[in-house]
Amino acid sequence: MSMIVTRESERENLTHVGSRAVKRDAAALLSGKPLFTNDLAPADVLSVKILHSPHAFARIRDIDTSRAEKVPGVVAVYTYRDVPDRRFTLAGQSYPEASPYDRLILDRTVRYVGDEVAIVAAENDDAAARALKLIKVDYEVMEPVLDFTKAKNNPIVIHTEDNYHVNGAWINNDRMHNVVASGLSEHGDLDTAFAQADIVVDETYHTLADNQGMMETFRSFAELDAYGRITVTSSTQVPFHVRRMVANALDIPQSRVRVIKPRIGGGFGAKQSGCNEIFCAFVTYKTGRPSKIVYTREETFSSSNSRHEMRMHVRLGAKNDGTIVAIDLYTLSNQGAYGEHGPTTVGLSGHKSLPLYNRALASRFAFDVVYSNTMPAGAYRGYGATQGLFAVESAVNELADRLGMDPCELRLKNLVQEGERLAQYDDNVLYSCGVSACLERAMEMIGWKDKPLRRDLGDRVRALGCALSMQGSAIARIDIGSVDLRLEETGFYTLSIGATDMGTGCDTILAQFAAEALRCDTDRIVVHGVDTDVSPFDTGSYASASTYLTGMAVVKAAEKLIAELRRRAAGFMGVDAADVLFDGDELLAFEPGVLDIDGVEADRPEFTDIDDDIDAIARSYRVAQEAPDAEPVARMALAELANKLVAGGDGDCLTAHAAASSPTSPPPFMSGIAEVDVDKATGKVTVVDYVSVVDCGTVVNENLARVQAEGGIGQGIGMALTEDVQYSDRGRMRTRSFMSYKVPTRLDVPNIRVEFAPSYEPTGPFGAKSIGEVVINTPSPAIASAVAHATGNYVRTLPITPEKALFGE
Amino acid sequence: MSGKLMDVTINLNGKKVAAEVAPDMSLLAFVRDHGCKSVKCACETTNCGLCTVWLDGRAVLSCAVPMARANGHAVTTLEGLQEQSADFARCMAEEGAEQCGFCSPGLIMNVLAMEREIRERAEAAGEQAYMPTDADMDSYLAGNLCRCTGYTSQRRAIRRYMASRFESAPAPEGAWAGTIVSGEGE
Numbered sequence: 005m006s007m008i009v010t011r012e013s014e015r016e017n018l019t020h021v022g023s024r025a026v027k028r029d030a031a032a033l034l035s036g037k038p039l040f041t042n043d044l045a046p047a048d049v050l051s052v053k054i055l056h057s058p059h060a061f062a063r064i065r066d067i068d069t070s071r072a073e074k075v076p077g078v079v080a081v082y083t084y085r086d087v088p089d090r091r092f093t094l095a096g097q098s099y100p101e102a103s104p105y106d107r108l109i110l111d112r113t114v115r116y117v118g119d120e121v122a123i124v125a126a127e128n129d130d131a132a133a134r135a136l137k138l139i140k141v142d143y144e145v146m147e148p149v150l151d152f153t154k155a156k157n158n159p160i161v162i163h164t165e166d167n168y169h170v171n172g173a174w175i176n177n178d179r180m181h182n183v184v185a186s187g188l189s190e191h192g193d194l195d196t197a198f199a200q201a202d203i204v205v206d207e208t209y210h211t212l213a214d215n216q217g218m219m220e221t222f223r224s225f226a227e228l229d230a231y232g233r234i235t236v237t238s239s240t241q242v243p244f245h246v247r248r249m250v251a252n253a254l255d256i257p258q259s260r261v262r263v264i265k266p267r268i269g270g271g272f273g274a275k276q277s278g279c280n281e282i283f284c285a286f287v288t289y290k291t292g293r294p295s296k297i298v299y300t301r302e303e304t305f306s307s308s309n310s311r312h313e314m315r316m317h318v319r320l321g322a323k324n325d326g327t328i329v330a331i332d333l334y335t336l337s338n339q340g341a342y343g344e345h346g347p348t349t350v351g352l353s354g355h356k357s358l359p360l361y362n363r364a365l366a367s368r369f370a371f372d373v374v375y376s377n378t379m380p381a382g383a384y385r386g387y388g389a390t391q392g393l394f395a396v397e398s399a400v401n402e403l404a405d406r407l408g409m410d411p412c413e414l415r416l417k418n419l420v421q422e423g424e425r426l427a428q429y430d431d432n433v434l435y436s437c438g439v440s441a442c443l444e445r446a447m448e449m450i451g452w453k454d455k456p457l458r459r460d461l462g463d464r465v466r467a468l469g470c471a472l473s474m475q476g477s478a479i480a481r482i483d484i485g486s487v488d489l490r491l492e493e494t495g496f497y498t499l500s501i502g503a504t505d506m507g508t509g510c511d512t513i514l515a516q517f518a519a520e521a522l523r524c525d526t527d528r529i530v531v532h533g534v535d536t537d538v539s540p541f542d543t544g545s546y547a548s549a550s551t552y553l554t555g556m557a558v559v560k561a562a563e564k565l566i567a568e569l570r571r572r573a574a575g576f577m578g579v580d581a582a583d584v585l586f587d588g589d590e591l592l593a594f595e596p597g598v599l600d601i602d603g604v605e606a607d608r609p610e611f612t613d614i615d616d617d618i619d620a621i622a623r624s625y626r627v628a629q630e631a632p633d634a635e636p637v638a639r640m641a642l643a644e645l646a647n648k649l650v651a652g653g654d655g656d657c658l659t660a661h662a663a664a665s666s667p668t669s670p671p672p673f674m675s676g677i678a679e680v681d682v683d684k685a686t687g688k689v690t691v692v693d694y695v696s697v698v699d700c701g702t703v704v705n706e707n708l709a710r711v712q713a714e715g716g717i718g719q720g721i722g723m724a725l726t727e728d729v730q731y732s733d734r735g736r737m738r739t740r741s742f743m744s745y746k747v748p749t750r751l752d753v754p755n756i757r758v759e760f761a762p763s764y765e766p767t768g769p770f771g772a773k774s775i776g777e778v779v780i781n782t783p784s785p786a787i788a789s790a791v792a793h794a795t796g797n798y799v800r801t802l803p804i805t806p807e808k809a810l811f812g813e
Numbered sequence: 814m815s816g817k818l819m820d821v822t823i824n825l826n827g828k829k830v831a832a833e834v835a836p837d838m839s840l841l842a843f844v845r846d847h848g849c850k851s852v853k854c855a856c857e858t859t860n861c862g863l864c865t866v867w868l869d870g871r872a873v874l875s876c877a878v879p880m881a882r883a884n885g886h887a888v889t890t891l892e893g894l895q896e897q898s899a900d901f902a903r904c905m906a907e908e909g910a911e912q913c914g915f916c917s918p919g920l921i922m923n924v925l926a927m928e929r930e931i932r933e934r935a936e937a938a939g940e941q942a943y944m945p946t947d948a949d950m951d952s953y954l955a956g957n958l959c960r961c962t963g964y965t966s967q968r969r970a971i972r973r974y975m976a977s978r979f980e981s982a983p984a985p986e987g988a989w990a991g992t993i994v995s996g997e998g999e
Binding site for chain 1: 821850851852853855857858860861863890891892895898902906907908909910911912913914915916917918919947951952953954955956957958959960961962963964965966967968
């Protein structure tokens with residue numbers, strides 16, 4: 005395990021890291037260039053459409069496709085009879101996936117309203133749509149399990165198939181009782197700790213299966229290449245995982261699949277599950293013709309994946325002075341019909357909430373994840389932490405109110421601090437933590453100390469509420485990011501990455517890291533990604549991994565390349581490589597000894613758990629910063645060296661490859677304080693101000709970090725107030741469009757005020773941690789608390805509708 | 814669909830385009846078929862604003878305009894406004910407000926339509942055109958959804974752009990001199 009170690013003292017010297025670089029695809033995106041999946045599909049592509057199940061649980065007795073096949077323009081209609089009988093998962097996770105292999109491309113049993121029944125491929129959309137209506141299906145309708153709180157041990161079993169497969173026993177799968185996964189993690193003696201409590205908050209909280217709502221719906225197209233391999237172009241966050249899914253689904257070797265990721269119109273985790281790639285890949289595999297599938301918004305709402313609905317029971321024990329002594333959390337997670345991300349999301353509901361109050365004497369976190377006949381859940385920004393933090397932070401707010409304490413002051417009394425070993429976080433040591441600073445600054449921003457929690461403004465009540473959040477930065481020991489860095493003719497660099505820019509700007513961020521490490525302008529860095537045939541392996545853009553993990557890979561590759569440049573230049577100049585310094589433009593040779601700078605190793609941080617074996621990076625960086633006054637004895641321009649290296653004879657086209665994985669997943673932190681108005685007559689809740697301070701370690705690009713934070717808070721406000729997933733009593737999702745599922749418009753979101761309180765993460769590239777997910781977690785508990793302060797009603801089931809705000813639940 | 818086709822001709826970004834299409838074909842599908850890929854679809858229910866184009870200079874949702882209605886009219890997409898949109902695009906880029914960029918073309922079309930409408934209304938009334946307030950901008954653009962940004966960076970970009978185009982309105986008598994413009998992050 006290798007780690008990049010840089011120093012906080014170096015942060016002020018950084019040039020590109022910390023700049024507000026414009027996203028490198030901004031000009032093309034803003035001029036409307038054809039960059040997205042559906043803009044790039046070939047013209048003669050087959051249109052692929054799916055027949056979805058109208059029943060929540062049914063077995064197909066018979067299916068007649070003969071009339072559909074006769075529609076002019078229809079090329080093929082496929083049913084369960086036509087697909088491989090090998091189960092797989094659509095979860096975009098590192099192999100071997102934690103999610104059960106419980107899917108087929110088409111199954112004879114359908115398990116939710118929206119499940120796939122048949123695939124139609126036609127010459128055009130109209131023919132495909134007409135054919136869908138002519139497929140006759142005879143269903144044996146079965147009693148579904150729609151209430152996930154009754155799923156465990158229900159006599160109705162959702163997955164009884166023989167070839168169901170689980171990759172790891174550790175998930176404690178018990179599918180014959182509808183249990184996808186279960187688990188327990190404890191620290192300390194819970195009974196003893198609760199015995200010391202003067203007060204116990206004992207409440208149940210419930211979050212819904214929110215839709216990610218990215219603007220670009222699911223879409224992909226497939227074609228055969230010159231070698232007969234299937235190339236899938238997909239709007240995905242996980243190209244390498246999609247390669248595995250397609251190969252598994254079609255039961256062909258992965259070597260026969262290539263996946264290309266163009267620009268992505270948002271993902272938020274939705275596209276961390278494969279959604280429709282397997283359908284167009286299957287059609288192209290069977291017909292040999294290019295095919296395309298574009299999901300409608302309705303399909304994206306009702307036949308894809310969502311956040312896991314969770315019901316969380318919290319017992320929070322504290323002393324009368326506000327000291328938290330014990331926390332007991334039980335999470336029941338609704339997986340829906342198929343198991344994507346079930347065993348993993350649930351873990352974050354405890355592991356990313358309890359560590360905030362790590363000083364509690366004891367804590368217990370237990371969970372069950374259960375199948376039900378509702379739409380499968382998947383990944384959504386926050387990935388379980390959002391749910392767990394709503395419960396735990398709400399309980400802490402209720403504790404403060406019951407004790408009559410200030411909720412911020414109560415937190416400051418209990419919060420985790422740098423250097424602590426996190427009991428519910430795999431016993432990781434917390435190397436960087438600015439959570440208290442985040443809260444204190446947010447209090448200043450909103451004027452916390454000068455405002456009462458509740459103010460009567462006549463027709464409405466104005467109130468305050470606060471909450472904290474943490475997340476991780478990549479999955480420790482599981483995620484891997486890798487890059488290839490190539491020196492090109494004239495001395496520019498090509499940075500090949502497997503990380504997936506889904507609109508967040510990671511291509512730009514990684515170019516900033518490369519430019520910093522190579523001491524050049526970002527214009528000299530060409531970033532290329534992602535094509536699984538040519539890009540180096542990366543688990544993908546999820547789990548807040550790209551900046552932290554792929555960023556480390558970039559810095560390591562740069563350092564390897566610099567070492568090689570110095571060695572090659574030394575050869576050309578006839579000096580020792582140890583005497584050559586690279587300043588970004590030139591390779592400078594000095595008299596022996598000049599570059600032996602004292603004290604370079606002196607301020608290396610000490611780690612208990614981490615091997616810091618990349619000495620060279622910190623050293624060469626430092627040496628370059630302290631460029632000696634001495635005159636070089638020889639010099640060679642990088643362009644000259646590059647040109648020599650791509651020529652024959654002495655040439656040696658230089659490429660550095662580096663991979664990064666991390667033994668820890670350093671948490672970013674965030675505070676959020678909401679100021680809301682509750683209308684006394686209607687109960688309408690309006691967020692009038694929202695302040696937030698984020699500790700994402702070193703801020704790599706302030707603009708992009710700020711927009712991440714503002715965007716996450718905007719989504720969080722939707723989750724808190726308006727995004728109300730509803731099902732009919734027969735299991736049909738009612739909220740299938742933007743008319744019935746209200747994502748916030750610009751009239752619903754105030755000017756969100758974000759600042760940064762950057763700690764320095766020694767295991768991260770230039771001190772950076774992640775930011776993508778931590779930012780969505782505070783609005784729900786902060787707004788719920790503000791509403792409680794305004795009306796006295798604690799809303800524990802989201803969203804906080806006007807009715808709940810005014811009348812309680 | 815009846816299967817009957819009709820001949821339509823529109824002026825698309827200054828060029829005459831003729832085709833035989835189903836009368837109920839959407840203008841959205843038509844302009845995409847004719848190379849204008851900036852026009853996106855994200856909802857099919859006229860809620861998202863991503864398919865915004867100009868029909869005779871007015872912003873419309875192209876998913877809700879059948880070709881029978883567009884026939885004989887002038888249609889403008891972002892492809893036809895590359896120069897005119899460059900300044901606003903720069904404001905967006907400098908704020909990082911495009912993010913994934915999928916909703917940007919529709920927003921740009923509507924922001925430029927707003928600018929044009931402010932000018933035209935003032936001209937018709939014989940008054941000076943002033944910079945719109947945040948509330949005006951939010952209300953005019955409410956139909957343009959974005960899931961990435963939380964709208965705050967877009968507000969900064971739109972405000973900057975409008976400030977470069979219009980003079981600030983004089984504060985009304987007795988009004989609070991401040992505005993809801995917070996200036997955060999600028």
